[in-house]
Amino acid sequence: MIRIAVLGAGRIGKIHASNVAASLNAKVADPVEASAKALAVRLGCDATTDCSAAIDRDDVDAIVIGTPTDTHITYMLQAVRKGKAVLCEKPIDLDMLKSTEAATEVERLNGRVMLAFNRRFDPTSQAFRKAIDAGEIGDIRQVIISSRDPGMPPRDYVLHSGGIFRDMVIHDLDTARWLLGEEPVEVMAMGNRLIDSSLAELNDFDTIMVQMRTASGKQCHINCCREAVYGYDQRFEVSGSKGMLLQDNLRPSTIRRWTAETTDAREPLLNFFLERYVDAYKNELEAFVDAIKNNAPMPTTVRDGLEALRLAECALQSALTGKPVQVSSLA
């Protein structure tokens, strides 16, 4: 049995720890003692406030990093050097240079690091991958991704998020890379502040559009907004020479309502990512454990984390300057 230590007992750490606890040997580490203990009690496992010590323990085979972003690289490299497998939340770091160095170091050490792009493990995403790989839609032409959060995050979160591109759009940029099957070479982005004009002080935006293309001319559009009254909107579509695939949203149930005002109305969307991607998080952890057990390549790599961040940097730069950015210019 793989023995896993989960670093970070916050929102995302709780998800990972619960999934670990269901069938694996879990430990929980969080500098905040109360958080670590509360979660450990719930899961019936050990708790510690020393994340670094948890990585070093002999009875730990793999590490899940759900701590604040600025600690990712430290723990990742420590774990890799100890020969332990790592599942690390995105992004690697908010700084492109540090991220590049970290990725290079992980690769030099043949470290086994998986970047937690949870959406790739959603059942519908998996169905997309399978259908595209089976040639169902032929050669891909256009990818359209719509991604909206239910509401603005707290100001404090925004301050440390790295901005909408590095924090939120990065998921969609990873999805884009994954669906396109080819690296984007050019990025054009627009950012506006339609909800909170004070974001200007942070050079941040609440409403953005990105369009990108690959060397062979495949195109991708992404639209994101920090707020949607109808809930956490997660749709994408891929069209190709033989057809199109669409991803619809999930809802809490399949009930449909017919009244004098509307017909066939569906329920509001699942509120946010913890609810929407419940199965994706489970599948993600399972994929991580399977890769360890089978000594197989990680399904997503530190390089994936770096490339998504690079696209986020390009998009941010484009939105700030109003000019297209060649991806190669950030190499």
Place this chain on the structure above:
Amino acid sequence: MIRIAVLGAGRIGKIHASNVAASLNAKVADPVEASAKALAVRLGCDATTDCSAAIDRDDVDAIVIGTPTDTHITYMLQAVRKGKAVLCEKPIDLDMLKSTEAATEVERLNGRVMLAFNRRFDPTSQAFRKAIDAGEIGDIRQVIISSRDPGMPPRDYVLHSGGIFRDMVIHDLDTARWLLGEEPVEVMAMGNRLIDSSLAELNDFDTIMVQMRTASGKQCHINCCREAVYGYDQRFEVSGSKGMLLQDNLRPSTIRRWTAETTDAREPLLNFFLERYVDAYKNELEAFVDAIKNNAPMPTTVRDGLEALRLAECALQSALTGKPVQVSSLA
């Protein structure tokens, strides 16, 4: 060009006359002079109050009967004897015996009479027929028909309607025969008064269910209600050994609404049959004219009208007695 006289300038006559006028040589006849004239002026054609004379005119090749039910047989037989083709609104008559005699007489005279079961000519119904005939769903097993009116008709209408089975359910019984491709042999019906309890005085109902089976064991369920706040509900489904076909409702547009309360909500249904079956009425008239031009068999016959009425009688009898009725007992 086929020259057509439309008898009856009421609700249904107007529809037929408009469809005739668009491309054919129309005349309008209605005992109420004002009605006849008003419609004729609108269509730029002749008007008369003498329906019988209109049938006899030399410059009339075919007759569309949209007059009150108790005049259907008279005009139908007059026209047949004059060698003219007839499109007659359903039912033949509210009386089973009279209807049987009329149908027998029409058949004896090789009369060319089409019964106006408009729903068979709806584009979705036509798509069903084509798919079933192509063997898409294999051998038919179960047919489910849901059919609800937007609101109770006026008392006066109910009084002369012959009751819910002869007036409303007859359409669904015809649809059932058409979809099953085999005659029902047994009918079980339930009638209740959930909207207007005073219908008891008329031995009538506002909410009914029917189930029937054919000799080979195919089953059919029909549910009807005189009122649905969400509009004129017209759905059916056919399941077979290889699959299932569903008919969804139509709406005025394809707009879908997403709000904080619901998502993907569609518009209310088209209000009633004149709006819902606009294309069906056009196609019906076209099929009638095509049959005349090509000297081909009528797509629906007076026999179809009789068999649908027979099923309505069986259902009514079953609902009143609480017992199943063998269709052969009404032969």
Place this chain on the structure above:
Amino acid sequence: MIRIAVLGAGRIGKIHASNVAASLNAKVADPVEASAKALAVRLGCDATTDCSAAIDRDDVDAIVIGTPTDTHITYMLQAVRKGKAVLCEKPIDLDMLKSTEAATEVERLNGRVMLAFNRRFDPTSQAFRKAIDAGEIGDIRQVIISSRDPGMPPRDYVLHSGGIFRDMVIHDLDTARWLLGEEPVEVMAMGNRLIDSSLAELNDFDTIMVQMRTASGKQCHINCCREAVYGYDQRFEVSGSKGMLLQDNLRPSTIRRWTAETTDAREPLLNFFLERYVDAYKNELEAFVDAIKNNAPMPTTVRDGLEALRLAECALQSALTGKPVQVSSLA
């Protein structure tokens, strides 16, 4: 913590035991030693082949009965007499008389028995209940239930199933009672053999329709078939004076396909009840445990099991005799 013994390590026992194991203190009992051990090892809990002894254990608070139908009453009464809460799979027994005696005895002893009508605990069913109770659709008028299995069960299963009405339709009859909120008083059923004509030897059917009404005139239709090539079809709708609610099917993902042949096509349905009702089984067990913890009434009772069986008997008798059956005649 509630300590639960699961009797029966077969298909349904496995589901319950897994749900128990996730958060509760489980034991597994099955007369077949290999089955009991295999499941216990998987869950890391105790195993025994003596179901009766498992009921009596001091460290067991509640019993889940997933053994063959003809043992349900014995174990249920033993547990009730020991003062233990019981979650019992449907039906109570295939025999109406024995079931009635058992239900009466449970009630005399104030036994705490929950009948496992899993579908009531499906998220969409729960959403229905909530919407109906909130008055969203006003007074209920018609309930339509469509319920089809993906394929014919093995002959051996059919032989011991009690027939389609007691085995399969009983779920829909329970759903009908639950949605109607009022007892049906009259039942008309039709049974046919469109898939396997040899079922005639067993007085059984593969394709059925039922229609029922309550004392106040609410109507319900049920259609079932032992086979549907497109998968396990589970839909229902309830219409009332203010609107209608529909339950759509679930699918493995929300992918939709657009090709030259079809558009917006969804995936095949989840294969069968274990996949379709995964959440319902979890919620069911949780509701059972909550009722125990809070000393609250069981959400479904042995009386519910009896009434659903009574309707199944009525429907079977109606299908065999071709006559409507008054529910009171089976009291």
Place this chain on the structure above:
Amino acid sequence: MIRIAVLGAGRIGKIHASNVAASLNAKVADPVEASAKALAVRLGCDATTDCSAAIDRDDVDAIVIGTPTDTHITYMLQAVRKGKAVLCEKPIDLDMLKSTEAATEVERLNGRVMLAFNRRFDPTSQAFRKAIDAGEIGDIRQVIISSRDPGMPPRDYVLHSGGIFRDMVIHDLDTARWLLGEEPVEVMAMGNRLIDSSLAELNDFDTIMVQMRTASGKQCHINCCREAVYGYDQRFEVSGSKGMLLQDNLRPSTIRRWTAETTDAREPLLNFFLERYVDAYKNELEAFVDAIKNNAPMPTTVRDGLEALRLAECALQSALTGKPVQVSSLA
């Protein structure tokens, strides 16, 4: 009664002429005598080969221009100078300068010219307008338009089309202006050749993406492709502070198919614009006639035609240079 002369008896002229003929006094003019006569015979109206003479006729009140693009301005100005109302197919002209001069001249003369942006008159578009104007979705934030043709047009058509931006995307640019309710100020476009690489010779593309923003920061994305195997794809969505509206595609019928492979599959889309926008063309002509009768402002103006063309020019320039284009730079 308004008396209308339809110039051009080609594909689009036929549509307009048929709609005119149904209720108005039509004349048909086309330099190709056979075309003019064929259509006139079908509609039972006069034919001529002299478009200019048709404009001048005393018994003509209004002109519908469906002739080749390079004749639009000539006929438009002739008609305006004669004081006649004009419904002119888009674009005004392929040349921005000539178009600007023509628009200015029409405005100087207070000419009554309606530009035929048919999609604005589609029932779903009208429902959008109404919902937006009613404040249903609050302040608009993002508009997403997907627009794909069923297949590549013939080479000869492409040669004279002005390219994908002026010929095809112009419709979507007009839709964007109409939905946004505010002029775009910046345009970024990407064009690729994924279907026909030889389009490079013409500086044309087959697959494009455009993103634009307005002065207040509203954003719009458009994706177009000259080919989609699943048919003529016409969707758009508008999200705002209070909700979102989607436009789904239309299909020939509402049939849905369930088989072992897929469930709930809908039919292929209507083949192309003549089928898809049948109602839109009727409504468009009706709106034109209503504006004449009521002496009301034209619902779309020559200025609308000019602004849509300006955006097409901006998009083309952006796609060719790889740089964003400020709309004001083309003023």
